[in-house]
């Protein structure tokens with residue numbers, strides 16, 4: 128299993144490989160060790176986040192939204208150039224090809240797990256026992272985090288009206 132997480136100690140985006148029977152894993156940047164709680168992995172299936180450790184995980188496509196947006200942007204720019212030079216069919220072909228590349232990516236890429244609470248991403252791990260993204264759960268965590276950061280600011284009168 129491969130994990131991408133935000134290290135709570137050095138705050139860097141850490142990426143590391145966790146062997147199947149491991150009891151701990153370490154941040155590659157600052158070497159702080161994270162123990163893997165008992166019962167967090169059952170029969171090779173992840174039951175809870177190993178970082179925060181919330182039990183709410185969702186399944187999503189292992190596809191970087193940044194790459195998706197980049198592909199679309201390149202397509203739009205390239206087709207606009209073709210359009211400007213009156214290569215109308217070329218412009219349409221480029222747009223069509225860009226959409227096709229996105230679709231192919233979407234269907235060929237595997238799934239990964241994402242933690243609602245801390246955003247940790249787990250790759251190369253079974254996902255079929257967990258559900259897809261749920262907006263209600265996401266919203267619950269978002270509001271919880273907002274309350275925590277508001278409490279941290281310590282009632283210095285910056286309570287914004289909603």
Ligand SMILES: [Zn+2]
Nearest residue numbers: 134137154157
């Ligand atoms: Zn670290």
Ligand SMILES: [Zn+2]
Nearest residue numbers: 176179242245
């Ligand atoms: Zn987490």
